[in-house]
Amino acid sequence: IEPLDVESIRADFPILQREFDGEQVVYLDNAATTQTPEPVVETIADYYRTTNANVHRGLHQLSQEASVAYEDAHDRVAEFIGASGEREEIVFTKNTTESENLVAYAWGLNELGPEDEVVLTEMEHHASLVTWQQIAKKTGATCRFIRVQEDGTLDMDHARELIGDDTAMVSVVHVSNTLGTVNPVAELADIAHDHDAYIFVDGAQSVPNRPVDVEAIDADFLAFSGHKMAGPTGIGVLYGKKHLLEEMEPYLYGGEMIKKVTFEDAKWNDLPWKFEAGTPVICQGIALAEACDYLDDIGMENVKRHEDELAQYAMERLQEEGDVETYGPPAGEERGGLVAFNLESVHAHDLSSILNDSAVAIRAGDHCTQPLHDKLGVAASARASFYIYNTREEVDKLVDAIDDARQLFA
Numbered sequence: 001i002e003p004l005d006v007e008s009i010r011a012d013f014p015i016l017q018r019e020f021d022g023e024q025v026v027y028l029d030n031a032a033t034t035q036t037p038e039p040v041v042e043t044i045a046d047y048y049r050t051t052n053a054n055v056h057r058g059l060h061q062l063s064q065e066a067s068v069a070y071e072d073a074h075d076r077v078a079e080f081i082g083a084s085g086e087r088e089e090i091v092f093t094k095n096t097t098e099s100e101n102l103v104a105y106a107w108g109l110n111e112l113g114p115e116d117e118v119v120l121t122e123m124e125h126h127a128s129l130v131t132w133q134q135i136a137k138k139t140g141a142t143c144r145f146i147r148v149q150e151d152g153t154l155d156m157d158h159a160r161e162l163i164g165d166d167t168a169m170v171s172v173v174h175v176s177n178t179l180g181t182v183n184p185v186a187e188l189a190d191i192a193h194d195h196d197a198y199i200f201v202d203g204a205q206s207v208p209n210r211p212v213d214v215e216a217i218d219a220d221f222l223a224f225s226g227h228k229m230a231g232p233t234g235i236g237v238l239y240g241k242k243h244l245l246e247e248m249e250p251y252l253y254g255g256e257m258i259k260k261v262t263f264e265d266a267k268w269n270d271l272p273w274k275f276e277a278g279t280p281v282i283c284q285g286i287a288l289a290e291a292c293d294y295l296d297d298i299g300m301e302n303v304k305r306h307e308d309e310l311a312q313y314a315m316e317r318l319q320e321e322g323d324v325e326t327y328g329p330p331a332g333e334e335r336g337g338l339v340a341f342n343l344e345s346v347h348a349h350d351l352s353s354i355l356n357d358s359a360v361a362i363r364a365g366d367h368c369t370q371p372l373h374d375k376l377g378v379a380a381s382a383r384a385s386f387y388i389y390n391t392r393e394e395v396d397k398l399v400d401a402i403d404d405a406r407q408l409f410a
């Protein structure tokens, strides 16, 4: 594992040179969305300049080229997460949220009933929590929530208690976008499978940030977003085991997802096209494949270590004054590349706008985890989240800007 050459990486992100009132931007909102490197931007521009056409093998050269690039992008993404079924296990959606909804509607609505349970965790993002909660209401199924412990980790004894013979689906976030907690998803998959339940892993904050091997986890489904991994917005990925996707009915109907249509009925297309109705996210898919190349050139172990270092350094610095409460595992314990926190007597929204005065960009709010914030007993939190182009000096600038707020509200 070698240290990242952050300076040469930063050269790929011209946006990081932007200045607000003479202050260079310090972009620490990567859990919300990451910036886009030149090679990915070039891929997007080149596509529209040279290859743009509608896919699924129109009978002309441009469509052939666009179709091959789009279809191959599925194989590239499959390789990035260790899906040996290649394109047949990779559905391109709009984002993680749509990927969660696809399984909740296409599988959940048909398979869940009043005797079934869906086991979630208290740290789920609304993309899974609200989705399964609403599908459970429609089907009469019951949602159960694995407890989060004081130190931000999952109560695995409680997980073993909740996951049982009535469990049909376990849906769990791999890395919490609020706590930074890294959940033992392979162990949870084992427990789910021991009870013939499926497991859906929300990989939005893990696939972009650390090596993820869907087959090592033995996930039945896994979702993530292109815009969180140096790719464009407008594309998400649903990984599903091939035999499960084969058995599942589609939930979006239209062109491209069919093989044969009569006035009476329709036959579905092969995987993954069965789940990609209408004109798909062609350019975004091709750009996401480029983002996979960009990240693999750096090495996902190296990405993980870089983020680990910055997150631990931030934990250390934030706790120096004693008036900052951080959430999730304590300093020194494993966490993803993010820290949510509150500065005593300063509301997170006020803090983030003061940080913005110093061109420090963080997120403030509930991070789409309102039930978790209720449990933490706070209405909102500030959150700094790191990626491949951030530096220790930027953590220092964050801490200096927090000190400005401390002085202002003293």
Ligand SMILES: Cc1ncc(COP(=O)(O)O)c(CN[C@@H]2CONC2=O)c1O
Pocket: 031, 032, 033, 095, 096, 097, 098, 125, 127, 173, 175, 176, 177, 202, 204, 205, 225, 236, 363, 367, 368
């Ligand atoms: C753990 C997790 N799951 C699902 C999502 C939904 O992803 P899409 O928005 O791409 O569908 C997010 C997005 N993270 C939110 C978005 O902004 N700030 C966050 O932490 C997330 O962090």
